[in-house]
Amino acid sequence: MGNTIPSLFAAVVGKDPSLPFLTFYDDSTGERTELSGATLANWVAKTANLLVDGCGLGPGDVAAVRLPAHWQTAAILLGAWTAGLSVAYGEPTAAGADVEFASLAAAETGAPGPADRYVLGLAPMGLPMRGGVPTGWADYVAEVRQFGDHFSGPADPGGTEDLVARGRALALPGGRVLIDAVAHPDPVEWLIAPLAAGASIVLSVNSDPEKLAARAATEQAERF
Template sequence: MADNIARVFADAIAPDPTRPLLTWYDDATGERTELSGATLANWVAKTANLLVDEVAVGPGDTAGVLLPPHWQTAAVLLGCWSAGLRVADTPGDVEVLFAAVARLAEADAWSAGERYVLALAPFALPMRQVPAGFADYVSEVRAHGDHFTPYAAGGEELVERARRRAGELGIARDDRVLVDTGVYPDPVDWLLAPLAAGASAVLCANLDPSRAEPRAATEKVTRALT
């Protein structure tokens, strides 16, 4: 049984890397982005390589993450865990900080060696104007390698939490889980619990209640968390 996040992620992809693993909707913008396991793994590997090769961090170091539920947030978090980093969401001293452009004011409370900003734009478009003191995550991460061998240590407690939450939320293997991210903003719920159960996720931001039922039918949802 997998005992770290990287192995949980690998096991979730293994049966069919081409199947949709994470589908993202934002009803405020009309955006829909679908990632197969292979595509998400590519983003995760690039993120881990960015951290190791450019930021020069590794096991025992800490990343600050000021990001809402989003498919790019999934890549950042899984990349951090693959590189053996701890993830913090409360202000402190960290080696690297990832912040959404909408939360830059909060970043002032953090001490970080390297800072990356995410616009979270549709199609992962790069930022036209990058705030001073930050690098654009999307622009920087694309230059890094598509393959990364994850560090094996760490994350056991998170894996146990994810498995426990999957049971509490009624998520089973091969489920297609629709998640209202406004109700379930914790990445243990919207990201790790489905992965730990061997399920795929349909993440919905700013969910329009009138769209939930037809979307569930279109996406062949078997479990809804709304």
Template sequence: MADNIARVFADAIAADPTRPLLTWYDDATGERTELSGATLANWVAKTANLLVDELARQPGDTAAVLLPPHWQTAAVLLGCWSAKLTVTDTPGDVDVLFAAAGRVAEADTWSAGDRYALALDPFALPMRQVPAGFADFVTEVRGHGDHFTPYPRGGPGDAELLARAAARATELGLRPGDRLLVDTDRHPDPVDWLLAPLTAGASVVPCGNLDPARVRSRAANERVTSTLD
């Protein structure tokens, strides 16, 4: 069984890095953002390089990720896992914290060495006003390299997460080349909308604020083979 999330991600995009891997929708804003495997890998590498090169984070350090499902959240999570950080949502002391702009007040109750805020802008634009005590993730991450060599062994929680993801992929009947549409409001766990498709070699269409009336047409337009709603 795989025990390295970074390796699973690399394997998922190796056959064709140019194919759509993650297509994010938000029906409340009309956003549609499509990322190929190569594009997402660049964001993941930049995030991992930010953590390792700039912050000197070490394997086993902790990261709080106070973010909703989103394509930028995928980059943050995969970047943390590539750097062998332990991702947690249990309040306490952590080494680095990533928070959505709307959760800054919640994030202030955590003790963290480094803090990054994300506006989750559809075009990944910098924040107009950065909250006090935070750095703008998009601004900071852009200056880092597009390539990161993951550690040969996974982080401390990789095996458990990947076991859950593999079981979920089996439950959903996912196979290589499949395309999964996910209602992320009902299924916010990244095992559902990120890791399960990756372990199966499938791509994913995560949808926030999903309008049920749009599911059928979206599934047809995106060539969806399975739906989790």
């Protein structure tokens, strides 16, 4: 399956791109969004193309990602790693970063950052933001949709082997795994570890603890 995150993602999706890869629940809104491997791969490719063709970035550059656990966060992280960027996740400022992705709340409180800055409303169905976009920022969803569904840049540029090793050390089961982001907010836990195990993901945010057991049974997933 490889030792980098892009190679792991390609291997898992390649088994059957039509199967669910990431199922997202938000108990605060009642949202359930399910993405097949092919659908998430399209978002990943669009993000990588945005970074390479839209921002002129590539290996050696850094993406600051100030977003909660979310399926769009997965697309951005995987897209950045696919394009060869390093990721600074969850840091309070974007100092030294070449591009920044942030939630609306983070964008409104953040310090000055790079020229390329994208804000996410994290709306259901991947809809663009409603209302105004903060000054100096662009709407990620509106921008990324302009880019192609296939990434033709460097294939598996490397640089993520340490993250893969950390994910493998968690020894998640293969198959399908339910992860409560309240307990496991780090992408190494909710994204990389399942990839390293070859598992599909059921990601639950703002979780109601009383719903998790039934959710795992419904989704035929093992709980992490």
